[in-house]
Amino acid sequence: MSLARADAEALDATDPLARFRDEFELPKGLIYLDGNSLGPPPKAVAARLADVVGGEWGRDLIRSWNLNGWMDAPLRTGGKIAALIGAAPHEVAVADSTTVNLFKLAAGALSLRPGRKVLLTPADNFPTDVYALEGLAGMVPGLELRIAEPERLVEAIDEATAAVVLTHVHYKTSLRWDLSEVTAAAHAKGALALWDLSHSVGALAVDLSLAKADLAVGCGYKYLNGGPGAPAFLFVAERHQAQIRSPLTGWMGHAEPFAFEGHYRPAPDIRAQVSGTPSVLGLAALEAGLDLQLQADPAQVEAKGLALAELFISLVEQRCAGHGLALLGPRESTRRGLHVSYAHPDGYALVQALIARGVIGDFRAPDVARFGFSPLYLSHAQVWDAVEILRDILETRAFDRADYRQRAAVT
């Protein structure tokens, strides 16, 4: 069946999330398919930051830590993320970066499984996650970082495995692991599962409790629209909180932060995972994004996002066939996240040509063009238009320009 723009418009007319588009700052006419890399600013952010600077920091100064809820922000904001990932509010905290949180929880997994000396991760895991595990392995004598081919990952879990560490939705292929299945396979061997939800949170209706998940981390600046370098989050299931030990011990995670005791005593709860003083500005922007996200039904968010991605794939199949685009990852929506990637011999130049025409995707080495379908501000008609522009660029070979081939450091 061939789909016309009018069909896409009809889908927009009944889109229960359509009203959210007006809540974002986005340049007119731009089709932003990179919210999986950096979400756009919710309109509420500018006013919220102005208030934090002028109304809190500038007026109440140091007293703001109590008066304006700064002290509670890591756990309060964590509680809001918990509602998006099927966790209890007291199981999530916001702190540090995703990388640092992964380091903390991978070390934490070792503390929960003493005697086990293997961390297992798929060979194609997000590079920075592997780097964090390599950093940990460099510190802990005898720790083996076992890298498995993705299709052999589950069978590679054994009685020496402390934790399997993997990204729920693959940053390039969009392949979605089954949270419950992998977690159960880990548990069957007495191991833990540590999930990176960076490409899931705010996109898919994750249910960590249903999956009996142990540990998770994730990013604030993709689908949560929390701003560039937004603080990240971490999840520790309640049943692990009394035993887990973080190696990054700081005053915010102390049982009594203001007692200034000579030695560290961890807080008995998720706060033990908060180490140094958190970025109040970063937390404020993230919380504004979360307050918006929480107005949307997570099931509707997932359904719309998958529908947009499916629409893009279908239209590319119909209209861009024969131009060398090779879809990465599985074809079925149930096994994907909300971004869609294609290998193309001219992937880099193609992304540049699209940007020049107002369609922002991104490039991932060596040859991948990636497009994210964030449900809160994208319309079906925009997806239709993006494919039409892509088709035109491919048919006219408009990407075939020297200046499009010249790589900058980031796209």
Next chain:
Amino acid sequence: MSLARADAEALDATDPLARFRDEFELPKGLIYLDGNSLGPPPKAVAARLADVVGGEWGRDLIRSWNLNGWMDAPLRTGGKIAALIGAAPHEVAVADSTTVNLFKLAAGALSLRPGRKVLLTPADNFPTDVYALEGLAGMVPGLELRIAEPERLVEAIDEATAAVVLTHVHYKTSLRWDLSEVTAAAHAKGALALWDLSHSVGALAVDLSLAKADLAVGCGYKYLNGGPGAPAFLFVAERHQAQIRSPLTGWMGHAEPFAFEGHYRPAPDIRAQVSGTPSVLGLAALEAGLDLQLQADPAQVEAKGLALAELFISLVEQRCAGHGLALLGPRESTRRGLHVSYAHPDGYALVQALIARGVIGDFRAPDVARFGFSPLYLSHAQVWDAVEILRDILETRAFDRADYRQRAAVT
């Protein structure tokens, strides 16, 4: 000699830094003596943040990482801090929190001194610094965290010591260690010195190069006025950069961040100490504070700050004698930082009574009232007024109220 308010006013009339006061948002009439805990907002911050949100993030979105210098911000901002601490621009980066940076550099010191298994720190070091070292000791088998009485610290450095870790200016007593002396003593035993400059940067004219310092960390939200939870900084002397290894390895510290290679390869320079994605909002606010700070001569900043602190001490001696205030730390300015602390049996209530009269200091358990003398926005007359209010409170025992004695979590 007794000093009148007119004498303080005369000092203000010739203060070369007087013009800076107008560059800060500060409530009228407030005497803010807590800039050593959280500096007030420079006026430029609000506009800078509005521009980052509306003009960069909202307009250029993901492309801002290149177009608007976000990618360079950790090193660019670090270079600005370098100018304040006598370092070369390429020796400083901004990243993470002070706690996390201390963890990184303490682990880094072990990598620079293989075979040595002792980290030495004074018993009264800032608690969160000790916590960070305890966290590291919990991870590295055989690592001894040796706690020495401050007066025995230097002689406790031995051939097993990888690094001595200490705070340049003590958070409570204001005692200032001699950077050059301690560093030389460490070097004499083949050890390194790792300094926490949180209470020095933006206050004292630190010269790390002159002191032949190895490693340092510090805070962005005290005298640098970088905002609540501002990102912290770290210094690695050029001669150590090729060898030092950070355990917190993330994509931003990779030799080629955008190659997404399967394994970690550290950047050959200070960038290897940047781990995950940095907070762009936090960096922007900090940079606005730094741009202001850099307009002031560091020698004048130190001289004025020490003069304000000395004025406070002298006036308290003259006007508040016999009321139970006991000065902590040394009396001589050359051995102090810019804050002044007094033990007092009613320390907590005293701080509350001062706050009620518009003089903001802070309380540190168990009985310490602490006052910071930030040179860019305080006048000599304000110091005079603060002591006058303190005298009045002490003489009338105005602090002796039940509601002043009721402790909140933070003051």
